[in-house]
Amino acid sequence: MTAPRRSYRDCYLPAMTAAEIERLPDKARAPVIVATGAIEQHGPHLPVAVDSLMGQYFAEHLLPLLSDDVNCYLAPPITIGKSNEHVGFPGTLTISKTTLRRQLKLIARQIKAWGFGTMAILNTHGGNTDVILYTLREIQAEFGLRTEVLRAGVDFNLPPLEQQLGMHANIAETAWLQVIAPSLVRMDLAVREYPDESVVAGQLRPEAAPATFAWVTSDLSQSGIMGDAPRGTPEKGRVWLKATSRGYAEAIVRLEKAGRPNAPE
Ligand SMILES: [Zn+2]
Numbered sequence: 001m002t003a004p005r006r007s008y009r010d011c012y013l014p015a016m017t018a019a020e021i022e023r024l025p026d027k028a029r030a031p032v033i034v035a036t037g038a039i040e041q042h043g044p045h046l047p048v049a050v051d052s053l054m055g056q057y058f059a060e061h062l063l064p065l066l067s068d069d070v071n072c073y074l075a076p077p078i079t080i081g082k083s084n085e086h087v088g089f090p091g092t093l094t095i096s097k098t099t100l101r102r103q104l105k106l107i108a109r110q111i112k113a114w115g116f117g118t119m120a121i122l123n124t125h126g127g128n129t130d131v132i133l134y135t136l137r138e139i140q141a142e143f144g145l146r147t148e149v150l151r152a153g154v155d156f157n158l159p160p161l162e163q164q165l166g167m168h169a170n171i172a173e174t175a176w177l178q179v180i181a182p183s184l185v186r187m188d189l190a191v192r193e194y195p196d197e198s199v200v201a202g203q204l205r206p207e208a209a210p211a212t213f214a215w216v217t218s219d220l221s222q223s224g225i226m227g228d229a230p231r232g233t234p235e236k237g238r239v240w241l242k243a244t245s246r247g248y249a250e251a252i253v254r255l256e257k258a259g260r261p262n263a264p265e
Pocket residue numbers: 042050051124125168169173
């Protein structure tokens with residue numbers, strides 16, 4: 001019996017030859033993960049690559065957690081996302097919503113042409129979310145490729161203010177980076193800064209609210225942080241990284257099982 005593919009290297013499609021991809025036996029049901037990240041300012045204490053680093057971390061660490069009979073593959077990640085809300089800060093790169101949509105559609109079309117049946121998006125940047133959702137509906141309708149945005153579904157039990165307004169370079173991102181790339185973190189520069197509550201009072205909030213408003217980071221934050229960054233610790237980071245990797249692995253298992261020929265609709 002051959003061991004299941006479980007390392008990043010073994011699942012990474014660009015590391016294979018065209019003939020190896022042609023011969024993969026489980027393309028009809030094994031999801032292909034496309035990680036979508038960003039390169040954008042993350043306050044004075046974190047590197048601009050946070051979102052893209054996180055996507056690669058979770059893609060790598062969900063693999064050993066998959067059950068033995070489930071496999072998935074990794075497409076090259078989209079590392080520059082739609083980050084126009086952060087362009088006022090050095091280090092931010094951005095692509096337009098049109099470019100992101102086109103990239104996703106062209107990758108999806110090829111994935112389908114190679115013989116795969118499912119594409120899973122592992123998105124670690126909120127600014128990409130709206131574009132991804134409407135583009136996946138187009139991909140499913142036009143190419144007949146099953147698509148899903150993976151959800152880790154983890155409750156970090158954060159303080160209420162952080163839950164409401166901790167949107168960026170926040171407790172979680174600060175905690176994660178201290179574990180996965182400690183040499184890139186400057187905790188001596190981490191500050192607590194939340195958007196002015198008068199700006200975001202009540203039901204009108206920048207994210208995850210019944211009514212949202214258009215914003216750029218410089219409207220809401222001097223430091224580029226929206227959250228209580230100093231409260232991010234490696235101890236929390238280790239727990240949350242494990243839980244989030246497990247949540248993504250469970251999402252892949254559900255998606256793969258739903259794609260089997262005898263799976264209930
Ligand atoms: Zn981020």
